[in-house]
Amino acid sequence: xxxxxxxxxxxxxxxxxxxxxxxxxxxxxxxxxxxxxxxxxxxxxxxxxxxxxxxxxxxxxxxxxxxxxxxxxxxxxxxxxxxxxxxxxxxxxxxxxxxxxxxxxxxxxxxxxxxxxxxxxxxxxxxxxxxxxxxxxxxxxxxxxxxxxxxxxxxxxxxxxxxxxxxxxxxxxxxxxxxx
Amino acid sequence: xxxxxxxxxxxxxxxxxxxxxxxxxxxxxxxxxxxxxxxxxxxxxxxxxxxxxxxxxxxxxxxxxxxxxxxx
Numbered sequence: 001x002x003x004x005x006x007x008x009x010x011x012x013x014x015x016x017x018x019x020x021x022x023x024x025x026x027x028x029x030x031x032x033x034x035x036x037x038x039x040x041x042x043x044x045x046x047x048x049x050x051x052x053x054x055x056x057x058x059x060x061x062x063x064x065x066x067x068x069x070x071x072x073x074x075x076x077x078x079x080x081x082x083x084x085x086x087x088x089x090x091x092x093x094x095x096x097x098x099x100x101x102x103x104x105x106x107x108x109x110x111x112x113x114x115x116x117x118x119x120x121x122x123x124x125x126x127x128x129x130x131x132x133x134x135x136x137x138x139x140x141x142x143x144x145x146x147x148x149x150x151x152x153x154x155x156x157x158x159x160x161x162x163x164x165x166x167x168x169x170x171x172x173x174x175x176x177x178x179x180x
Numbered sequence: 181x182x183x184x185x186x187x188x189x190x191x192x193x194x195x196x197x198x199x200x201x202x203x204x205x206x207x208x209x210x211x212x213x214x215x216x217x218x219x220x221x222x223x224x225x226x227x228x229x230x231x232x233x234x235x236x237x238x239x240x241x242x243x244x245x246x247x248x249x250x251x252x
């Protein structure tokens with residue numbers, strides 16, 4: 001039986017999914033012995049559901065808003081305590097405070113949106129078939145911008161940012177754009 | 181850890197629980213949630229997977245992609 005990678009009814013499913021992701025992502029990246037606070041992770045997964053900041057509630061929120069809310073909680077609560085070595089991520093990223101939580105949550109967000117669904121009001125379901133792509137140069141700028149994200153100040157712009165990144169790779173998934 | 185489930189135990193072999201406080205103590209503050217997004221939208225859901233093995237697979241590929249990009 002399939003389940004969502006995030007925002008399952010049972011928070012423990014999200015917890016296992018997230019630990020599995022962080023474990024295997026960091027291992028593949030080459031970062032060893034990642035220090036992560038499991039209590040903080042559980043707090044993030046509970047907090048991001050509570051009073052979900054959308055007029056129609058969590059169930060009717062877009063995938064972009066759901067993922068952005070996760071990112072904002074994850075980055076601001078900083079569950080990963082160990083920094084990533086500069087010989088793996090480079091000097092420019094390594095010197096950024098909280099780079100580890102920005103890197104992991106952004107990558108998780110990209111994977112959450114790779115294949116995400118949009119349920120249009122006309123009954124059509126649109127799947128984001130194409131993965132978000134960005135240049136190396138933009139990546140460093142994005143991680144720098146993400147390091148200080150908080151839910152209260154940045155959720156909305158973060159949701160729009162993720163949406164536009166996804167639409168860049170999936171132009172047919174958006175409402176028709178026009179010159180403004 | 182091998183996230184292959186064996187005897188109902190899941191091990192995360194690259195994750196370590198903190199044993200002491202890193203950094204400085206600060207006053208505890210609640211995370212303030214954002215004001216609700218007022219504009220309705222098409223509902224959506226994140227990617228679906230069939231098992232933790234699918235998550236392991238996409239995580240490993242993501243780590244590999246990022247490692248390759250950062251090495252350039």
